[in-house]
Amino acid sequence: MPRPDTLSAAHSSARRDALQALGRTALAWALGSLFGPAAAQGPVLQRWPGGGYPFTLGVASGEPLPGSVVLWTRLLPNPRDLQPALPPQPIEVRWELAEDARFSRGLRSGVTLALPEHAHSVHVEVAGLKPGWRYHYRFIAGGHASEVGRTLTAPAPDADVQRLRLALASCQHYEHGRYAVHREIAQQDIDAVLFVGDYIYEKSNAHWLHRRHLHPLPATLDEYRAHHASYKLDADLRAAHAAHPWILNLDDHDVQNDYTGDLPGVAGEPVAGFLARRARAYKAYFEHLPVSPRRAPRGPHFAIHQQLAWGRLADIWVLDTRQFRSPRACHDPSRPDGRPLLTRQPGFDGPEGLPHAPDWLYCDQVATRGAQTMLGSAQERWLAAGLARSERRWKLLAQTTQISPSGVATPWGRVIYSDAWDGYPAARERLLQAIAEPCVPGVVALGGDVHRSVAANLRLDPNDTASPIIASEFCCSSVTTRGLSELQAMLVRRSNPDTLHLRSDERGYALLDIGPREMACTFRATASPVRADARLHTQARFVVDARRPGPQRD
Ligand SMILES: [Fe+2]
Structure with missing residues (x-):
């Protein structure tokens, strides 16, 4: 909330040193890279009609690099309305960053513009900071100051770092429950939140309605923006953003359920129409999250994949599993979303005495499509080269879903889900070979999407206990979205010896405590649906020895 005591001093200071040297650097990043020369037309405002507190969506930081971090906010005095109340003009916003919460030590500041064509969002990439250092930051606009956020920069690439603590989270359907997970994350002593997709949901499910989206399901740009804004009205989500930098990945629901590359996940939507939707969804996503202006989406294209490092302790690859993937096996335009597939030839008789499985379930393409890809060939090569080159202790693959198998054995054969890595076995094999062939130690795959806590071995030949374990998966x-039924979860556990732990009945996140010798994964969880006052408990804990792949129950 506004703090009048600090406001007048801060505001007059804004005029005095509005564009000091370091501020200019950040301003150039924010405007030059993101908006281009045609942007920022019209008179710049310092106040707007009606006033009103503009920082209703909170503050956030992200993409911690050695000596730099991205700061974010959006000016929106009326967050519950579909149309923003601000005039269509650029608005001056001052940012401040310091080593202490009183903004007295090592103060850095500057002025940037919140532009109407970007929903008056602000992205400032502050460079030249101390590596591995904690900072406080805030914004000032229209006579109001934002709350103070906390962030940190990544350690120097050659620093001998002893710890990296991450909260791994995904899938926060607003309607499926409250964000108690974020309330706990906000209070954790961690270095960053690693959010691996489904920040918003573009779908509703009357079955699990515990609170309602504020607006119609999104299709237009205004609706995607309003959808993002309404998620950020949750105080626990805002607190988790204000407390830690976030490293972000996207998945299907951030755009549309089960889209694959340029193909929509909804029947009847033409490709051109879907790409226009993807552009709107990516734009709204960028406008509401601390993504570097260097990676701002251009139309339907968004540079999601990136590599980050944490001293000599860890490399983190954020992997894009949506934009470059090939169509699913047995793709049916009349039903383009993910579906169960029986990996057999159509007409397979099955066991004597049992009826045929339904014809629509059969698919003999799953195992035969060697060219199929989840990441696209360029991203595959980039990752394989990076893995082979990395000398850091841990190699973390921040992708969006589950790599280890999760199909179910039936009398007719194995049933897999076409949208998961199970539906792309050739792509999975290439990924695993990129780990096994150069014998890359310390690889841990981190995922979400499946709405269940999973610890698993990764083998070159999945589920073949004779095949060596080459990596670990969590x-x-x-956060809220419902998962498998207990019966389904039991069938998946029984059908997959690589799965060491699988619980779908509780919502939660994974707390990763990474050190030079071992890393621990603690699954924090609560009953479903999540209540506002829920307290999380430890569902299970696993450790991975840096010299030996495979999670061990602790
Ligand atoms: Fe999800």
Whole structure:
């Protein structure tokens, strides 16, 4: 909320040193890279009609690099309305960053513009900071100061770092429950939140309605913006953003359920129409999250994949599993979303005495499509080269879903889900070979999407206990979104010896405590649906020895 005591001093200071040298650097980043020369037309405002507190969506930081971090906010005095109340003109916003919460030590500041064509969002990439250092930051606009956020920069690439603590989270359907997970994350002593997709949901499910989206399901740009804004009205989500920098990945629901590359996940939507939707969804996503202006989406294209490092302790690859993936096996335009597939030839008789499985379930393409890809060939090569080159202790693959198998054995054969890595076995094999062939130690895959806590072995030949374990996998449960039934979860556990832990009945996140010798994964969880006052408990804990792949129950 506004703090009048600090406001007048801060505001007059804004006029005095509005564009000091370091501020200019950040301003150039924010405006030059993101908006281009045609942007920022019209008179710049310092106040707007009606006033009103503009920082209703809070503050956030992200993409911690050695000596730099991205600061974010959006000016929106009327967050519950579909149309923003601010005039269509650029508005001056001052940012401040310091080593202490009183903004007295090592103060850095500057002025940037919140532009109407970007929903008056602000992205400032502050460079030249101390590596591995904690900072406080805030924004000032229209006579109001934002709350103070906390962030940190990544350590120097050659720093001998002893710890990296991450909260791994995904899937926060607003309607499926409250954000108690974020309330706990906000209070954790961690270095960053690693959010691996489904920040918003573009769908509703009357079955699990515990609170309502404020607006119609999004299709237009205004609706995607309003959808993002309404998620950020949750105080626990805002607190988790204000407390830590976030490293972000996107998944299907951030745009549209089960889209694959340029193909929509909804029947009847033409490709051109879907790409226009993807552009609107990516733009709204960028406008509401601390993504570097260097990676701002251009139309339907968004540079989601990136590599980050944490001293000599860890490399983190954020992997894009949506934009470059090939169509699913047995793709049916009349039903383009993910579906169960029986990986057999159509007409397979099955066991004597049992009826045929339904014809629509059969698909003999799953295992035969060697060219299929989840990441696209360029991203595959980039990752494989990076893995082979990395000398850091841990190699973390921040992708969006589950790599280890999760199909179900039936009398007719194995049933897999077409949208998961199970539906792309050739792509999975190439990924695993990129780990096994150069014998890359310390690889841990981190995922979400599946709405269940998972600890699993990754083998070159999945589920073949004779095949060596080459890496480890942890998937977090969802913040709120519902998962498999107990029966389904039991069938998946029984059908997959690589799965060491699988719980779908509780919502939660995974707390990752990474050190030079071992890393621990603690699954924090609560009952579903999540209540506002829920307290989380430890559902299970696993450790991975840096010299030996595979999670061990602790
Ligand atoms: Fe999800």
